[in-house]
Amino acid sequence: MTHSSLLRSDETLFRDPEVFEFTYLPGEIHHRDAQVRELAFLLRPALRGGSAGSAVLRGPPGTGKTTTVRRIFREVAETTRRVVPAYVNCLHDRTPSAVYRCIFEQVLGHAPPTTGRHLDEIKRGVAARLREHDAALVVCLDDANYLTAAGTFNTLLYQILRLYEKWDVRKAGVFAVTSDLALNLYAEADASVRSVFHPTEINFPPYTRTEIREILADRVRQGLYPRVLPKPLLDRIAAIAAGEQDVRVGIDLVRAACLRAEKDGRRRVSPGDVTAATRAVTAPALRNRAAGLSTGERALLWWIAERSRDGADMASGAIFEAAQEYLPVGKTTYHEHLNALANAGIVDLVPGTGRGREVRLRYDAGDVATACKPRTQPAKSRTDHELP
Numbered sequence: 001m002t003h004s005s006l007l008r009s010d011e012t013l014f015r016d017p018e019v020f021e022f023t024y025l026p027g028e029i030h031h032r033d034a035q036v037r038e039l040a041f042l043l044r045p046a047l048r049g050g051s052a053g054s055a056v057l058r059g060p061p062g063t064g065k066t067t068t069v070r071r072i073f074r075e076v077a078e079t080t081r082r083v084v085p086a087y088v089n090c091l092h093d094r095t096p097s098a099v100y101r102c103i104f105e106q107v108l109g110h111a112p113p114t115t116g117r118h119l120d121e122i123k124r125g126v127a128a129r130l131r132e133h134d135a136a137l138v139v140c141l142d143d144a145n146y147l148t149a150a151g152t153f154n155t156l157l158y159q160i161l162r163l164y165e166k167w168d169v170r171k172a173g174v175f176a177v178t179s180d181l182a183l184n185l186y187a188e189a190d191a192s193v194r195s196v197f198h199p200t201e202i203n204f205p206p207y208t209r210t211e212i213r214e215i216l217a218d219r220v221r222q223g224l225y226p227r228v229l230p231k232p233l234l235d236r237i238a239a240i241a242a243g244e245q246d247v248r249v250g251i252d253l254v255r256a257a258c259l260r261a262e263k264d265g266r267r268r269v270s271p272g273d274v275t276a277a278t279r280a281v282t283a284p285a286l287r288n289r290a291a292g293l294s295t296g297e298r299a300l301l302w303w304i305a306e307r308s309r310d311g312a313d314m315a316s317g318a319i320f321e322a323a324q325e326y327l328p329v330g331k332t333t334y335h336e337h338l339n340a341l342a343n344a345g346i347v348d349l350v351p352g353t354g355r356g357r358e359v360r361l362r363y364d365a366g367d368v369a370t371a372c373k374p375r376t377q378p379a380k381s382r383t384d385h386e387l388p
């Protein structure tokens with residue numbers, strides 16, 4: 001029995017707190033059947049003594065790319081020795097030697113010796129083990145955009161895909177993953193790589209609000225005791241996460257709201273818990289986003305937040321005209337600033353029916369005003385706009 005079972009069950013609202021950790025691998029992956037089928041299809045030849053196909057997995061952050069691959073890799077590792085999956089997190093490992101050490105460790109089950117080893121020896125170790133089991137290697141290069149940034153993408157791809165030529169093993173499959181939609185990983189590959197890299201494109205579209213709700217509901221069932229989180233609050237959290245286009249925000253919100261209720265000794269989450277948790281969860285993201293803005297962009301954002309708090313017309317044209325008094329910028333600069341705010345993920349520019357677009361804040365207007373407080377205040381006085 002675990003320690004938590006020694007505590008009285010009414011002292012915690014969490015049936016299993018691990019369910020809300022970011023490393024948690026869910027038992028069931030929802031709404032990714034098509035992607036799972038594609039990946040399984042690429043692995044199938046390797047199960048029959050051939051080699052696995054390759055793929056480029058693409059989708060915005062939080063769309064289940066890592067989860068889907070880890071899930072399939074786990075299943076492969078549990079069911080067969082003929083396919084050996086190796087998962088590489090390219091944020092951590094982006095040099096050829098770091099990536100090969102990581103592959104070595106997963107193929108052989110222990111770390112390679114740390115000193116004085118040539119890369120070739122590590123590769124030889126990997127190849128020897130693969131030959132021994134007549135196994136095919138499948139490597140997932142997760143967040144491969146870090147490899148293109150480090151200039152190691154082509155070298156690595158080339159080496160992994162052509163491992164078989166030198167070492168007499170079956171050809172490896174590579175699943176290259178990126179959340180950078182502007183990056184085309186196939187186009188990044190040079191000619192010598194492309195001749196052996198024919199990836200299937202697998203897309204991970206953003207989840208809808210309903211899908212996010214189902215994913216969260218499943219997590220709640222696994223991780224919380226029954227009736228801790230009332231349904232309307234789960235709906236509200238799902239809506240916020242959908243607005244942020246990130247399931248992770250939803251998972252964090254559920255956890256943070258429950259912790260608040262627990263701390264107060266309550267057995268149910270209240271609307272106030274969700275409101276407070278939303279602030280805490282979204283504030284760091286908002287601060288980071290605002291930190292990257294120029295002085296001019298911040299000044300405009302502050303002005304937009306104030307207007308939104310006053311309930312004024314949020315059409316981009318109306319904002320421009322009203323801002324003239326306070327922000328001496330021309331129309332071109334104004335639109336550049338607006339686009340920068342949209343790119344930073346702080347506002348959405350929604351096509352409207354009338355003039356221009358509607359400027360919609362993604363965060364609470366008061367929080368936005370606080371996050372981008374200009375050094376010198378236009379218009380209103382400092383104490384004035386700090387009032388709730």
Ligand SMILES: Nc1ncnc2c1ncn2[C@@H]1O[C@H](COP(=O)(O)OP(=O)(O)OP(=O)(O)O)[C@@H](O)[C@H]1O
Nearest residue numbers: 026029030060061062063064065066067179215247
């Ligand atoms: N279909 C799903 N079913 C259950 N949980 C999911 C699903 N999709 C995502 N999640 C959960 O959402 C979180 C984010 O998923 P994941 O890390 O797989 O996203 P990602 O696409 O790899 O994002 P990034 O590009 O930022 O790395 C994880 O906690 C994961 O458990």
Ligand SMILES: [Mg+2]
Nearest residue numbers: 065066067142
């Ligand atoms: Mg990921």
